[in-house]
Amino acid sequence: MSKAIADLDFFGVERDTCSKLQFQKFLEPQKSFRGVQGAISKINPQLLKNLIASGTTFSEGNRQEHLLSSPSTPAVNQNFLRTLPVLIPVARSTSEIPPESAQLTIFYNGTVRVFDVPSDKAEIIMNFAQTELPAPKLVASSSKEAGPFDNLSGADLPIARKHSLRRFLEKRKERMTLVSPYDLVAACGGQEDKDSVRS
Amino acid sequence: MARRNLNRVMSFGVSDVALELVMAYIHDPCDRDAVSLVCHKWYEIDALTRKHITIALCYTTSPERLRRRFQRLESLKLKGKPRGAMFNLIPEDWGGYAGPWIREIAEGFNCLKFLHFRRMIVKDVDLELLARARGHMLHELKLDKCSGFSTDGLLHVARHCRCLRTLFLEESVIEDRDGQWLHELAINNTVLETLNFYITELNKISVRDLELMARNCRSLVSIKVSDCEILELANFLLAATTLEEFGGGSFNEQSEKYCVIKFPPRLCRIGLSYMGRNEMPIIFPFAAQLKKLDLLYVMLDTEDHCQLIQRCPNLEILEARNVIGDRGLEVLAQSCKRLKRLRIERGADEQGMEDEQGLVSQRGLSALAQGCVELEYLAVYVSDITNASLESMGTYCKNLSDFRLVLLDRQERIPDLPLDNGVRALLRGCEKLRRFALYLRAGGLTNVGLGYVGQYSQNVRWMLLGYVGESDGGLLEFSRGCPNLQKLEMRGCCFSGQALALAVLQLTSLRYLWVQGYGASATGSDLSTMVRPFWNIELIPPRVTIDPENQIVTEHPAQILAYYSLAGQRNDHPETVVPL
Numbered sequence: 001m002s003k004a005i006a007d008l009d010f011f012g013v014e015r016d017t018c019s020k021l022q023f024q025k026f027l028e029p030q031k032s033f034r035g036v037q038g039a040i041s042k043i044n045p046q047l048l049k050n051l052i053a054s055g056t057t058f059s060e061g062n063r064q065e066h067l068l069s070s071p072s073t074p075a076v077n078q079n080f081l082r083t084l085p086v087l088i089p090v091a092r093s094t095s096e097i098p099p100e101s102a103q104l105t106i107f108y109n110g111t112v113r114v115f116d117v118p119s120d121k122a123e124i125i126m127n128f129a130q131t132e133l134p135a136p137k138l139v140a141s142s143s144k145e146a147g148p149f150d151n152l153s154g155a156d157l158p159i160a161r162k163h164s165l166r167r168f169l170e171k172r173k174e175r176m177t178l179v180s181p182y183d184l185v186a187a188c189g190g191q192e193d194k195d196s197v198r199s
Numbered sequence: 200m201a202r203r204n205l206n207r208v209m210s211f212g213v214s215d216v217a218l219e220l221v222m223a224y225i226h227d228p229c230d231r232d233a234v235s236l237v238c239h240k241w242y243e244i245d246a247l248t249r250k251h252i253t254i255a256l257c258y259t260t261s262p263e264r265l266r267r268r269f270q271r272l273e274s275l276k277l278k279g280k281p282r283g284a285m286f287n288l289i290p291e292d293w294g295g296y297a298g299p300w301i302r303e304i305a306e307g308f309n310c311l312k313f314l315h316f317r318r319m320i321v322k323d324v325d326l327e328l329l330a331r332a333r334g335h336m337l338h339e340l341k342l343d344k345c346s347g348f349s350t351d352g353l354l355h356v357a358r359h360c361r362c363l364r365t366l367f368l369e370e371s372v373i374e375d376r377d378g379q380w381l382h383e384l385a386i387n388n389t390v391l392e393t394l395n396f397y398i399t400e401l402n403k404i405s406v407r408d409l410e411l412m413a414r415n416c417r418s419l420v421s422i423k424v425s426d427c428e429i430l431e432l433a434n435f436l437l438a439a440t441t442l443e444e445f446g447g448g449s450f451n452e453q454s455e456k457y458c459v460i461k462f463p464p465r466l467c468r469i470g471l472s473y474m475g476r477n478e479m480p481i482i483f484p485f486a487a488q489l490k491k492l493d494l495l496y497v498m499l500d501t502e503d504h505c506q507l508i509q510r511c512p513n514l515e516i517l518e519a520r521n522v523i524g525d526r527g528l529e530v531l532a533q534s535c536k537r538l539k540r541l542r543i544e545r546g547a548d549e550q551g552m553e554d555e556q557g558l559v560s561q562r563g564l565s566a567l568a569q570g571c572v573e574l575e576y577l578a579v580y581v582s583d584i585t586n587a588s589l590e591s592m593g594t595y596c597k598n599l600s601d602f603r604l605v606l607l608d609r610q611e612r613i614p615d616l617p618l619d620n621g622v623r624a625l626l627r628g629c630e631k632l633r634r635f636a637l638y639l640r641a642g643g644l645t646n647v648g649l650g651y652v653g654q655y656s657q658n659v660r661w662m663l664l665g666y667v668g669e670s671d672g673g674l675l676e677f678s679r680g681c682p683n684l685q686k687l688e689m690r691g692c693c694f695s696g697q698a699l700a701l702a703v704l705q706l707t708s709l710r711y712l713w714v715q716g717y718g719a720s721a722t723g724s725d726l727s728t729m730v731r732p733f734w735n736i737e738l739i740p741p742r743v744t745i746d747p748e749n750q751i752v753t754e755h756p757a758q759i760l761a762y763y764s765l766a767g768q769r770n771d772h773p774e775t776v777v778p779l
Contacts, residue, residue: 157690157691157715157716157756158608159545159605159607159608159638159665160283160286160287160288160690161286161287161545162285162286162544162545163285163286163287163370164285164370164398164495165495165520165544165545165546166287167398168472168495168496169546169547169552171426172473172498172547172552173552175473
């Protein structure tokens with residue numbers, strides 16, 4: 001699990017924006033930090049997931065230990081007053097970047113991260129970050145791509161499959177494909193059910 | 200002086216030696232717990248004479264505390280990750296490290312002979328340390344659904360643990376570097392009785408080593424292997440004349456070739472992976488003496504199951520997928536009157552991958568209830584269910600101590616919901632019930648029904664509840680009952696964090712709670728009601744995982760884990776776990 005906090009400094013290029021970082025003004029999504037992005041290296045999207053996860057857990061009045069800080073001394077975890085992450089959709093302001101995958105820059109509590117994210121995911125993330133608490137819950141989706149973060153109603157959690165059974169069903173499918181690939185397609189009616197999704 | 204008088208009074212004048220001898224006959228942990236609370240003297244004698252400890256969650260105490268109290272321990276079982284780990288719900292690095300325990304064992308526990316780690320992370324260095332320090336004494340080592348080690352670690356075990364009777368690795372995730380470990384085991388050990396590497400990917404082994412083992416270990420009773428070709432095991436099966444249990448293997452050749460396979464004469468527990476209809480007859484010669492049959496990983500349809508089961512009148516344990524169907528259960532009810540344990544797992548959902556008859560419903564359950572009255576354990580995935588079938592269970596299956604029912608979600612409408620009355624009847628009828636799982640859907644159990652669960656589960660120690668109740672009121676009513684509920688797992692229920700916290704405070708025996716999916720705001724402030732001394736609360740916030748092989752993105756809702764602990768908050772958790 002990546003523990004890196006992006007420890008890149010803001011450069012003198014954006015000196016006045018640097019001082020504003022600590023304040024709420026950065027909630028305005030229209031600000032563009034194009035000048036900074038070129039100097040910032042890309043970071044593992046896993047951090048994005050952690051960030052989103054941290055965004056859903058934290059509330060206004062009850063800050064918990066930040067996910068990305070190491071659980072070392074209690075003194076480290078004093079800064080509980082966190083704002084929601086600021087999402088700067090660089091993709092919106094630069095039309096030359098193809099819509100499939102664009103840079104998403106996130107300024108959060110003195111750190112900067114840049115991700116390569118498809119535009120639909122960026123939409124999801126932005127909507128999510130701007131939602132007022134209580135934070136919407138994730139839906140355990142049964143489709144291949146990550147669905148929107150809907151409110152969790154009881155019925156949306158699919159029945160989890162036991163790992164051992166799932167492995168067997170996967171292996172069986174492989175065996176049947178090897179033996180008679182065309183029969184398998186006919187038998188399944190062309191409908192692919194990814195058992196591993198139902199978790 | 201007063202203390203000595205108290206001790207004497209409590210001991211009724213019985214000497215310490217006599218006390219020790221008497222206590223040696225007390226095995227039940229609850230009895231032992233009571234005994235240890237009488238007075239200091241009895242506490243000490245219990246500590247000296249207790250042979251086995253199960254620590255249901257390794258973070259509830261520390262290795263040092265265990266050693267301080269039970270220095271002469273002979274048998275230890277430790278469990279790590281929550282049960283959800285078996286369903287891919289828990290991050291792999293959640294915790295449950297065997298390391299600290301093994302280090303303590305290496306230093307202190309001089310009498311330890313039996314060691315069982317379940318759902319824990321074990322490293323090669325841990326195994327090496329254990330093998331070198333305790334190898335000369337170790338009789339049993341079970342690495343049960345563990346991960347984090349490789350065949351190099353097993354090599355240390357094989358080299359140094361020469362009096363091992365049992366090596367159990369089932370369902371562990373092991374890095375398969377080579378088959379040396381099995382070779383070392385075969386040449387170093389003559390007393391091995393049980394070897395299990397079933398449901399592992401340990402495929403670099405040589406079958407010659409199994410044959411060598413069969414010749415060297417004249418007490419070999421149980422062998423369960425990974426997906427080795429059965430034909431290659433022919434010689435092994437001939438050599439292992441004392442074998443009573445065999446599991447695993449696979450069938451990759453033409454069916455006709457398998458008629459040469461001869462099984463050991465005393466074989467009474469069997470499970471052959473990927474066995475198809477054409478290979479099935481190789482079991483027929485000894486089907487009548489079978490006590491345990493594992494059909495979880497076979498390639499049989501409903502009719503095949505019927506054909507096989509009717510030849511097994513002495514069956515006591517059966518495991519199968521729901522392809523067994525209602526018809527298979529009817530055959531079971533007619534043929535297997537001695538059945539004690541039945542587990543029916545969920546098969547594939549895809550069209551055409553399983554028999555269309557491969558569904559279990561109230562029809563099969565009712566037949567089962569009346570036919571197999573000695574049933575003690577039943578776990579079943581059903582496609583349809585009625586109150587009447589649950590009432591049947593309560594009426595006929597008086598020995599039931601473990602009942603688990605999951606209602607699958609394929610059939611859109613289940614006419615006989617809610618199951619309030621059936622559940623009540625089952626709980627009232629099955630007085631010996633200690634473990635209970637009910638996984639339904641919206642409308643499956645009302646608040647009244649959930650109240651029944653609380654009211655009529657006096658002896659239940661563990662419960663898994665999925666999609667039950669309608670609102671917080673149901674949970675609160677439920678939590679007024681369940682006097683002996685120690686461990687509660689809930690999934691997909693609609694209760695608020697507040698209600699959960701209140702319920703926790705009301706459930707007098709509760710020491711462990713796991714919840715995934717709950718209503719209202721999923722924040723720590725909701726749960727603050729249940730903050731109390733020695734009660735650890737951990738959140739696993741919502742997260743997203745990607746399966747790189749299949750490009751599947753899965754979203755996991757938040758989870759709460761809470762448990763009593765004498766060891767304080769743990770400090771080895773990953774980023775995905777947030778202690779409160």
